[in-house]
Amino acid sequence: MTYFDVNLNLTDEDRALKEAAHKFAKEVLRPVAKELDEMTPEQAIADDSPFWPFLKKSYELGYHTVLLPAEVGGMGLTPNQTVIVLEELSWGSFGLALYLCVSSFAAMGAALTGNEEIIKKYVLPFCECRDGSIRGCWGGTEPDHGSDCIAMGEPIFYDPNVRCNCRAKRDGDEWVINGQKAAWVSGGTVSTHTLLHVQTDPSKGLAGWSVIIVPMDLPGASKGKPLNKIGQRDLNQGELFFEDVRVPLENAIFGPDVYEGIIEGILAFANIMMSACSTGLARAAFDEAFNYCKERVQGGRVLMEHYSIKQRIFQMFARVETCRALTRAAANLNYVISPGFPEYSMAAKTTTTQMCLDNADDAIQLLGGNGLSKEYLPEKLYRDARATLIEDGNNETLARHGGHTLFQTYPRPPVEG
Ligand SMILES: Cc1cc2nc3c(=O)[nH]c(=O)nc-3n(C[C@H](O)[C@H](O)[C@H](O)COP(=O)(O)OP(=O)(O)OC[C@H]3O[C@@H](n4cnc5c(N)ncnc54)[C@H](O)[C@@H]3O)c2cc1C
Numbered sequence: 001m002t003y004f005d006v007n008l009n010l011t012d013e014d015r016a017l018k019e020a021a022h023k024f025a026k027e028v029l030r031p032v033a034k035e036l037d038e039m040t041p042e043q044a045i046a047d048d049s050p051f052w053p054f055l056k057k058s059y060e061l062g063y064h065t066v067l068l069p070a071e072v073g074g075m076g077l078t079p080n081q082t083v084i085v086l087e088e089l090s091w092g093s094f095g096l097a098l099y100l101c102v103s104s105f106a107a108m109g110a111a112l113t114g115n116e117e118i119i120k121k122y123v124l125p126f127c128e129c130r131d132g133s134i135r136g137c138w139g140g141t142e143p144d145h146g147s148d149c150i151a152m153g154e155p156i157f158y159d160p161n162v163r164c165n166c167r168a169k170r171d172g173d174e175w176v177i178n179g180q181k182a183a184w185v186s187g188g189t190v191s192t193h194t195l196l197h198v199q200t201d202p203s204k205g206l207a208g209w210s211v212i213i214v215p216m217d218l219p220g221a222s223k224g225k226p227l228n229k230i231g232q233r234d235l236n237q238g239e240l241f242f243e244d245v246r247v248p249l250e251n252a253i254f255g256p257d258v259y260e261g262i263i264e265g266i267l268a269f270a271n272i273m274m275s276a277c278s279t280g281l282a283r284a285a286f287d288e289a290f291n292y293c294k295e296r297v298q299g300g301r302v303l304m305e306h307y308s309i310k311q312r313i314f315q316m317f318a319r320v321e322t323c324r325a326l327t328r329a330a331a332n333l334n335y336v337i338s339p340g341f342p343e344y345s346m347a348a349k350t351t352t353t354q355m356c357l358d359n360a361d362d363a364i365q366l367l368g369g370n371g372l373s374k375e376y377l378p379e380k381l382y383r384d385a386r387a388t389l390i391e392d393g394n395n396e397t398l399a400r401h402g403g404h405t406l407f408q409t410y411p412r413p414p415v416e417g
């Protein structure tokens with residue numbers, strides 16, 4: 001184990017899960033992520049890509065169900081265990097750890113309905129899948145609507161003049177979907193199912209969306225080319241297209257009547273997942289810098305013996321612990337209470353993503369020229385970390401919404417444990 005865990009409440013089971021996830025991250029995720037990072041986006045998802053054996057191994061171990069409860073066949077982890085496992089996996093690779101999360105999004109949405117038929121159709125087969133052949137994604141962002149999709153409480157969100165890129169109309173006992181999602185859908189290029197956010201009531205603007213489960217093998221559904229980007233190159237992204245795609249009415253699991261609350265809930269949940277993964281990345285950067293500074297000799301001594309280096313390493317350590325504490329606090333609140341407190345998840349996401357970028361930046365500086373070289377990990381960590389400030393909601397947008405929530409709802413009554 002590379003890093004001490006100060007949480008004295010960890011059970012033997014928590015520790016066993018942590019160790020197993022760390023071993024998997026070290027032996028599988030990190031080497032595969034390095035290979036994928038150096039490939040073109042097309043090579044990274046081609047039939048002979050190391051992505052596929054990675055996926056199979058992850059599904060065999062059940063890591064694709066890390067966010068799902070035991071009642072539907074998921075790993076059934078406690079809030080603490082969930083973020084502990086994600087932190088470890090992300091220590092190996094932020095992109096691949098996040099892929100395992102988004103791959104479960106269609107199943108997770110379906111599980112939330114409590115509808116037995118929907119669960120039988122979309123959740124149980126996913127949880128039972130051991131070969132990686134069922135893969136979900138989260139189709140929210142549109143080419144013309146990024147931050148606006150989560151501008152709840154602002155006039156733009158309710159403006160009936162906003163034309164969405166992806167719309168669905170009811171035709172008898174089916175929804176007919178037309179349009180497209182942005183090139184930013186993680187895992188979109190390899191998805192078999194989408195948790196699609198789509199406008200069904202244009203009179204309500206962006207608030208008039210529904211959440212619909214869409215199998216991507218239906219006639220009229222197609223996927224775009226994988227996107228080329230600076231970091232998280234091990235996490236593929238691409239557009240989703242819909243041309244008169246027909247799904248049964250019951251696939252619309254949430255409608256415009258509850259959409260605003262649902263998007264708050266999804267953000268409260270997903271921002272914690274981002275925080276846990278950012279903690280893993282911040283820790284990976286700490287480990288790289290710490291180990292290097294114990295070996296590298298300059299000024300007649302190992303770097304670690306210089307005062308300014310000790311100070312910098314200590315700041316990196318403090319960031320890891322801050323990320324971890326904030327993530328666990330938000331998880332133990334919002335994975336238990338419903339409706340949750342999105343401002344806690346947003347505080348965790350905006351803080352941990354900035355801190356993981358700061359740690360990756362410091363790791364590069366402490367490795368000197370080697371920090372910029374692809375021979376060393378910090379160069380990749382820095383590129384991966386940069387994306388986190390935009391992913392799952394721009395940090396500025398989340399902060400704005402978090403501030404809005406505070407003004408709307410505080411002071412809150414005390415929460416009983
Ligand atoms: C690695 C990665 C993975 C992703 N995965 C997914 C996924 O799986 N599914 C999915 O649906 N989406 C995904 N996204 C998309 C992501 O959620 C969006 O990129 C994000 O919400 C921002 O939208 P945008 O890129 O369109 O930026 P824009 O919304 O166009 O923002 C551009 C800039 O303008 C600022 N801005 C926006 N609105 C305002 C305002 N009202 N006032 C002041 N400033 C403003 C923003 O802060 C930002 O700096 C992913 C993104 C990344 C980078």
